[in-house]
Amino acid sequence: MEVHRGAERRTAQLGELLARDLAGVTGDMAGHLAATIEPLQGDEQLLRLLAASTESNLDALARIMRYAVRATEPVAPIAAQEFARLLAQRGISSNAMVRAYRLGQEGLLDWALDQLAEMESDPAVAVAAARHLVELTFGYIDAISEQVVHTYEAERERWLAHRSTVRVAMVSEILGGGQPAIEAAERALGYRLRQQHLGIVLWSRGATSGLDMAVAERVLEALSRLTRAVGQPLVHARDRAVTWAWLPLGREAVLADPALLALEIEQYAGQVLVATGTPAAGVEGFRTSHLESLRAQQLAMAAGDAARPLTSYDDAEVRAGAMLAGDLESTRRLVRSALGRLAEDTAGSARLRETLHAFLGEQGSYTATAERLHLHKNTVRYRVERATEARGRPLDDDRFELELALVAARWLGSTVLVEPG
Template sequence: MEVEWPPAQEPSTQRVWREVLRPIAGEMRSVAADLAERAVARMREELPELFPDAQNVAETLASVEAGLRLFAQVLELGADPRGMELPPPTLALAKSVVRRHIALADVMRLYRLAQERVWLWVFDRIAATTRDAAEQAVAAELGTRWIFAFADAAMLRAEQAYEVEREAWQSSATAARAAAIEEILDGRERDGQRASTRLRYEVNRHHIGVIAWAESVPDSGDALEALTESIAELARTVSAESILSHPLGSLAMAAWVSRRSAFTATDLDALGPRRDRHTVAPGVDIALGEPGRALDGFRRTHFEAAHARRVASMVLSRREALTRYQEIAVAALGTADRDHALAFVTRVLGPLAADDETTYRLAMTLAVYLDENFSRLRAAERLTVHPNTVTYRVHQAEALLGRSISTETLALRVALELLPTLPGLTQSRPTEL
């Protein structure tokens, strides 16, 4: 295989590329996901304000991993890194950061942090795979030049993509709509008629706030189609007459569905059982606020949907496809201070807060039993089990608590409401690098 990049075409450097750098490139492809996580952890440490939620982390991870795999491919082939083109996840991220009003300087800082992480990893692998000092020096110089050439090309193309997207965004109706939404949510826009004109969406109606998101980037590199489809299906299910959508990045979208008449409990029940995914596309999760009217309702239902999304994200694998604020309002209030919530739940529940399915089933049975005012018959009906099963589980839960459930009932009920969020409350912080 001939080397295309001029600095590696000399016989001595070509041998180092073939015997040292090319095997390292193959190794990089196998550890790209782990290396991307380390790089993004470093980014989150340096620029935490750019990662407000899991979707921003996921889209950055996808972009960094795609970039690492591309770099490994270029190095393995001996290709000229200056001729690379950005992969789809990186182009999607470039669009996302413009829509999130992230400065280009911050984007370039992310690239430099990734470059630093790659250089350290490559240098470490060079040191580990060759003992000859002269060969090591040539490999370090050649690898460094390759990394810098690749990073320069990547940053140039990212800057071009950013500028093209920003120009299109700033001149589009979407940007004007985004600015209007921001002013409404901030409380600066108080005129419903003017807001309706700016949004091209009637504000003086009844609304349901929606946030749809995906946890990972699909193969196509763009999750917005699936998010839009799920929101549209939800709107049809509740007989909404109009939809206002507002992307929050490449993996999340806010929306409002509205109609002239008030939404009823029957309308919301039409969304089906919480485990019924017929209104939600695979890989998509949805959070809903409660219905509200006019500007104040528009604002409030969105914030409720945001809280529902936050709680759903803490529930992790146990969450439903669709989360309503009404169902998690206590958990939303109780988890505003994460450390305080964690201490409260573990203190009140003790062994009943253990992270295994059997104990969790006992706790959830107890929660329903308390919610049904100590009625084992009504609890059994809700849980679709025999009343004796409810009695057995409640007795087991009481044994784990080490006290009667008739004492400190309010604290117990609140702790049980917060219990599903425990996985998120105890989730480890980003790795220190």
């Protein structure tokens, strides 16, 4: 009896420890799963949901361990169900999800047994606690995995039943580099390819929320109006959270004012984010503009909470930022090296970086920078001096790297900046 009570106490302590270090254990486990399960790699949306699902499941297990909860029918967390649905929409086998649960249980038990070895000197209590942990985790994983597989199958059936197979196949063929007969392709798509196109990606801001299609439609209407589109956009729902679209711009593409576009989309910033390519013509332009919009989206996704409502590949800084986002670790080193203390993630440093960025863009003119930022010239001079001091070296020293680092800081924010101190 004493061994049994000791085992329960140790299990509860492990639950408390897991709850306290939930973020750390989640990060390690989600990273291992992402690196091990090949079908999940390279899809930022899937990886974000994998992390959210991992955290919610570990949180539930921590409560079970702490309070000896023995629910006969635990309910799969919302994030876990959304992860299952997204896998179904991506056409990824449910085996990847089931494997994630098996590896997750293995990882949790490895972590728990390491902790147990440090906290318990009585072998009998340690063995009893280990058995208790296996029993609790197996019961939970068995019940939850059955539920998420059911969610996956239901979503896969629904998704297949409601999508236009022919249209999806044609979009996939074109994006994959195919050269279909133009007339046949246009009939399948219900969209004219012999014109200028603007590729667009719309996605939900929340990691576990689906894209509100009513909001997406309003955004596309606004973009169509401002770009003077000549017809209805071609819309392709990639999954519940991401939609691809193309605006038909006719023979002469109109470059809409970026400020007007951003202002129009700003009102939906809490629900949807938008990335756009640049106008391009024909089948190749259909593909190219879409690929550019994906690169702009990747930059926005890498920026995390710093992402702007609209990220346009037409902006030279976005094109540079997209390349910098492709290797975040190298970009972080560049930012630290080129900016010095100016790389600190504070409001004060952000003001100095923004002023310095404008100053360099205006070819070192205090007057032009003041007009651009609506500041007094003396304020600009003071901020530039402060920025130079924080950097720790003259502005002309590695000027190119300085400008790249300022672009990275502006578009990627906290992802590449350093904590103050």
